[in-house]
Amino acid sequence: MTEGWPELDPVIHAQARLRVMVTLSGLADGDRLTFPRLQELLEMTAGNLSTHLRKLEDAGYTHVEKTHRRRTPVTYVSLTQRGRRAFEDYTARLEALLANRPDGGTGTTDH
Amino acid sequence: MSDDDPTAPRGSDPAAAAPAGPDSGGGPLSPAASLALIESERGRLLRRRGVNPAPIFASWGIAWLIGFGLCYLAAPGGPSAPLPMWAAAAVLVALCLAAMVVPVVQGVRAGRGVRGPSRTTGAMYGACWALAFLALATVNLTLARGGLDADLTTLLWTGSSLTVAGVLYLAGGMLWQDRAQYLLGVWLLASAVAGVLAGVPGNFLVLSLAGGGGLLALALYYALRRPAGGARP
Numbered sequence: 001m002t003e004g005w006p007e008l009d010p011v012i013h014a015q016a017r018l019r020v021m022v023t024l025s026g027l028a029d030g031d032r033l034t035f036p037r038l039q040e041l042l043e044m045t046a047g048n049l050s051t052h053l054r055k056l057e058d059a060g061y062t063h064v065e066k067t068h069r070r071r072t073p074v075t076y077v078s079l080t081q082r083g084r085r086a087f088e089d090y091t092a093r094l095e096a097l098l099a100n101r102p103d104g105g106t107g108t109t110d111h
Numbered sequence: 112m113s114d115d116d117p118t119a120p121r122g123s124d125p126a127a128a129a130p131a132g133p134d135s136g137g138g139p140l141s142p143a144a145s146l147a148l149i150e151s152e153r154g155r156l157l158r159r160r161g162v163n164p165a166p167i168f169a170s171w172g173i174a175w176l177i178g179f180g181l182c183y184l185a186a187p188g189g190p191s192a193p194l195p196m197w198a199a200a201a202v203l204v205a206l207c208l209a210a211m212v213v214p215v216v217q218g219v220r221a222g223r224g225v226r227g228p229s230r231t232t233g234a235m236y237g238a239c240w241a242l243a244f245l246a247l248a249t250v251n252l253t254l255a256r257g258g259l260d261a262d263l264t265t266l267l268w269t270g271s272s273l274t275v276a277g278v279l280y281l282a283g284g285m286l287w288q289d290r291a292q293y294l295l296g297v298w299l300l301a302s303a304v305a306g307v308l309a310g311v312p313g314n315f316l317v318l319s320l321a322g323g324g325g326l327l328a329l330a331l332y333y334a335l336r337r338p339a340g341g342a343r344p
Contacts, residue, residue: 022149095146
């Protein structure tokens, strides 16, 4: 999937999941977002979103919590500590890749 | 097996669990495209969940410029009155209440669908405003009834309300690490002091022109500084 960029986390390096990660990383620590609100912010279909969320959950990046509030089922989604760190690593690597770009990414560091 | 989410809104077809294949975003992303996507998503989020300081400052600025301006014109020692003092004060209070609604609306919009610590903080902070102004009104009304003269009563109300509002904005700035809100608090405190030092009809002029003018300048600053909001759809 990440043919040219093996150093990029394949779980995050896909448009839909990257968008999910950006949105969830915007939450304050300990906050959760309801599934419908996340869906609305991303403008994704419910099915598409849950498919991608499952992949992120399998990697331990997101936490999906299903509870009931006044007998109505509610689903909350949040980023795990691990997910937050993975997203930070991902963006750091992107920036490093782009910084080495000008000469096609030779490994040399100039002093 | 509770396999698909029960909260999924109407029209979610049972094919929900279909393989991600084609909708994972069409083609591999290059690092540059990926970084651009992150930026544009952050911009989108800022517009939909973020707090925009410009309208907050602008509504306060307008309230003060017009409200305190009318009070100055109507004050006993001031120029000829186009309207009675009570009417000017009523306009001021109405405009200030309207200005307080703006951040509340933005906060509610930002907090929609969010659960957790920040929601509790927001609710407690909102209650702060109500408690503080309830206490303030009780104290001031009691003091005024105790025989304070009209000029001192005026200074008491403007000075104390602006101080309380200023301190609450300082607290809001600290809670959300929001420099704009903190700055607004500082400006309200400075205006409260300057107004009381200026004495009675002059205090209204200070609050209207310096206070309101400063707030409008801040609004303009934030309107110009705010990023265009990322890529368009």
